[in-house]
Amino acid sequence: MSDSASLIRSAPWARLAARAADPEASAIRARLIADPNRFARFSRTGAGLLIDFSRTALDGALLDDLLALAEAAGLRAFLRRMAAGAWVNATERRAALHVALRAPRSAGYRARTADGWEDASGTIHAELDRMHGFVTGVHSGTITAANGTPFANVLNLGIGGSDLGPAMVTEALAHTGARLDARFVGNVDGHALAPVLDRLDPARTLVLIASKSFTTQETMANAAVAREWLAAKLGEARIGQHLAALSTNLHATDAFGIPRDRVFGFRDWVGGRFSLWSPIGLAIALARGWEVFASLLAGAHAMDAHALTAPPRRNLPMLLALMHTWHATFLGRPAYACLPYDQRLARLPAWLQQLEMESNGKRVDLAGRPVSFPTAPVVFGEPGTNVQHSFGQLLHQGTAVIPADLILVARPDHGLRANHRILLAHAAAQGAALALGRSEEEAVAELASSGIDQARAAELGPHRTFPGNRPTIGIILPRLDPHHLGALLSLYEHKVALQAALWGINAFDQWGVELGKTLAGGTEAALATGDTAALDPATAGLVVALRRLTG
Template identity: 60%
Template sequence: MTEVAPAWEAVAALGRAPGAGAIRQLLDADPHRARRFGFRAAGLLMDLSRTSLTEAVLDALLALARARDVAGFRDAMARGEAVNGTERRAALHLALRMGDRPWRAGAEDAAEAVRQSFAAMAGFVMGVHRGSIRGATGERFTDVVSIGIGGSDLGPAMVARALWRPGMPMRAHYLANVDAHAWEALRPTLDPRRTLVLVASKTFTTQETMTNAQLVKGWLGQALGAAAAPLHLAALSTNLPATAAFGIAPERVFGFRDWVGGRFSLWSAVGLSIALACGLDAFIELLGGAREMDEHFLTAPDATNLPLLLAALEVWHVNVLGLSARAVLPYDERLSRFAAHLQQLEMESLGKRVTMSGAPVAHATGPVVFGEPGTNAQHSFLQLIHQGTAKVPVDFVLVARPDHPHPTSHRILLANALAQAEALARGRTEAEARAEMARAGLPPAEVDRLAPHRTFPGDRPSTTILLPALNPASLGALIALYEHKVACLGAFWSINPFDQWGVELGKQLASGILPALENGATAADPATAAMVAEIRRLQ
C-alpha cells in the first residue's frame, strides 16, 4: 500500500494552486470537457464536468484512493469480513441483491439466508395480492401501513413514493414520527378492514416504533375486535418472543441479519412494503438495478468507477476546498424524499470524529446534506448557493423521459435544471451584468446601482446524474451508487461508515427524562429539569 501522507499532500498541493476551484475557465478551454468527465454505468450518466476536477487532480485523488486502499476495503466488505469494526459485524447489503453468489458473513452462509428471507417475503406478497391472505372480515387488503423509523422508514418510503403508479397492487403509507399528530393525520384515510400493518424493528423495542404500533393495533382492535387485529399485522424483526407477545404469528415475521445496517436495509425484508405496494416484479427489478451497479463497483477500473469517482470528488470538495455542505436536487417530484434518504445514508454513516482505530480524525469528514425537489429549491435556498458567501456543491438528478403525457412541463423542468447547473458554474461577471442592463435600456446610474447585486461569482460546483427513465432498475442503480460512495469515503477517511453510536445517546437520555414528564421525577440536568417543570405547568 502506497504511503498515505505523501498522497494526501499531493492532493492538498493541487488545492493550494492558483485557481484550484475554478470551473468556468475549464469549461471555456475545453468544449469536449463534458465528454471527458462523463461516466456511465448501469444505465446512468454521471457528469462531473461542472466541477474543478482536472486530469491531474483526478489522478492525485485516485492515487490517494490506492494509498488508503479503498479497493481493499471494498473487497473486504464483499468477502463478508467484519468491516464494521466497532460492532464486529460484516456490512453485506451487497448479498441482498446478489443472492446467487456464495456470500458469507463470517461463518454464516449469507446467500442462503437471503434466499430464505426472499422466498418468505415473496410467498407473503403473492398471498396478499392473490387474495389468499385477507383481513378479519374477508376483505382484500388495499393499503399497507409500515411503522418504523430511520432506515426502516426513509428508504422504503422514498422508493415506494418514487415507483408507485395508479393501478399498482396497494397503497403504501409510512408512520415514523412518535408525534401522534402523524397517526391522526393518516388514520382517516384508512379502512381498518382493508389495512395491513407492518411493524419494522429489528429488536422490536424501538420506542417510537412500538409506541406507534400500539396506537395502530388499538385502532384495529377497536374497529374489528381484539382477536381480529393480529390478522392485520406482520413484523420485520428478529425478536420472535416479542413479536409473539404482540400477537403476530411467527409465519408473519420476516427477519434480517445484523450484517444489514438499517440505512442499507430497504433491499431486505424491510422493503416488504415496497413489494406489497408496487408489486413483487418491481421489487425484483429494483434489486436488479442495484445489482448492476454492484457489479460495476466491484469490477470497474478506478478511472471509470462511478462510486469511487463520486467519493473522490467529495474528498476534493470537503478536504481540499473546505466545502462543508452539499445540496441534493432531484428534478422529479417522485424523488421528493430522495434527499431525506441520503441525509441518513450519508450523515449517519460519515458523521464521525474518530478513526477506525479510535484516534481523532485529522481532517474533515461527512458534509451536511440537504435538498428539495427542483424547481421548488430554486425559490427557496438556491439564492444562497448562487450568491451566498459559502460554496455549496450540488447534485442534480435528472430523468430524461417522464411517465406523464405532458412533454411541455417536462421540457420546462429539465431546462430549469440545466440552467441552474450552468449558472452555478459560469456565473455572471459584473461586466456581463452591466452589458445586459444597458441592452435593456436602464439608465447608467441605475446600472451602477444594481451591478453588484446582479453579479454572480460562478465557479460553484455541481454534479449531474441523468436517468433515462425513473423505473425500479434505474432507481436501484442510483441508490446503490450512493451506498458505495459512502463505503469508499469510509476508507478515504479511515472511519467506520457502518456504525451510528451518536444515535444512541439521545435514546438513553430520553428514557431517563420520560419519568420526569410523566410523574414529576427530577431530571438530572438542571436546564432539562427547568423545561420539564414549565411543560408540566402548561399541561
C-alpha cells in the same frame, strides 16, 4: 480501509492539500471555456446511469491525484473485503453485507459472524422466498383480512432506515401502479399517526411493524396504538391476521400477537440505513408489486457489479466519492445539495441525509483517534424547480460555496412533453449558471443594454453579479423505473462507504444515536412525575415549563 493518521502523511494527500490551497483549484469557468470536449472527457457511464463531472474543477491532474489517493487508501481492497463478508464494521464486529441482499441466489455470499461464517446468500433467499409467497398471497386474495375481504391498505410503522427508504421508493415508483395503498409513519408524534388511522379502515388494513429488535421506542409506541385501533374494530382474537413484523425478535413478536409465518427477519450484517432491500422493503413489494421490487434489487445489483469490477478511472461510485471528498475535505465545503429534477424523488434527499450523515458523521477514526479533517458534510435538498425559488439564491450568491448533485430523468412517465422540456432546461441552466456565473462587468453591460443609464447600471452591477465556479455533478437516469432507481441508490450507498474507508472511519455504526435515546428515559420519567433531581439545570427547567404548559 485507510488509517487516517498515515493517510494524511501520504504523497497523494500532500499533493491534493497543496492543490486545494491554490485559488485556481476551484476554477470551473475557465476550464469550461478552454475545453470544448470537456463533457466527453469527464462524463462516465455504468449500470445504466450517466454521471457528468464536467461542471466541477476536475481536470486530468486532479483526477490522477484523486485516484492515487484512492490507491493509497486501499479503496478497491475495501470493496472486496466488504463483499467478502469481512468485519468492516469494526466497532460492532460485524460484516456490512447489504450487497448480498440484491444478489442472485447463486452468488454465494458469506458473512463472518461471531460463530464463524454464515451462508448469507442462502439465508437471504430463503427469506425472499417467504416474502414473495406472502406478497403473492395478499395480492391474489389467498391471504385476506379477518373478514375474508382482500387487503386494500398497508401501514408501515418504522423509523430511520425502517421508514425513509421504503417510503421514498414507494413514492418514487407510484407510477408503476398501486397494488395496495401504502402509508408510512415514522415519527412518534401523534400528529403523524392519528390522521393516518382516521383515514384508514382497520378492516382492510395490513399493519407492518418494522423494528429489527422490536424494542425501538418510537416504533413500538406507534405499534401499540395501531394494535388498539385494530382490536377495537376487529376484536382481540382477530388482529393477528392484520399484523406482520420485520424483526428478528421472535419472543417479542409472539408476545405482540403476530404469527411466526408473518415475521420476516434479517441478520445484524444488514444495517438499518442499508436495509430497504431486505424484509424492511416488504411495504414496497406490497404496494408496487413483487416484479417492481425484484427489478429494484436487480438494478442495485448491476451497480454493485460495476462498483466491484470497473477500473477506478471509470468507476462511478469511486469517482463520486473522490469528488465529494475533494469538495468536503480538501476544499472545506460544509454542505452539499441533492437536487432531483423529478418530483417523484422528493423524498430522496431525506433518505440520503440519513445514509450520509448517520454513516459518516464521525469525529474519530477506527483507532479511536480524533479525525483532523472534515468528514461528512451537511446534506439537504428539494426537487427542482422548487429549489430555484427557495434556497437557490444561496447556492448562486451566498458566501459559502455549496456543491450540488443535479439528478435528471431523461424520459418522463407522463404526456406533458412541454413541461418536461422546461424542467430539463432549468436543470441544465442551473448547472451552467452555477459554474459560469456572471461578472460585474457583464452585469453592468447587460443592464446598460436594456436601457438603464450607466450610473444606475453601475450601482446595480454588484447585486447582479454571480461569482460562479460553484460545482455541480449531473446524474442522469434514462427513466425512473425500478431498475435505474435501484442503481441510483446503490451508487450512493457505495459512495458513502468508500468515503468512510478513505477517511478511516466506520460507516456502519451509529453511536451518536444512542446517547439521546438513553437520556430520553430520564426526561420521560421526569415529565411523568415531575421529579427533576437527576436532570441538569437547563433540562430540569425545560421539563418544569413543559409540565406547567401541558397541565
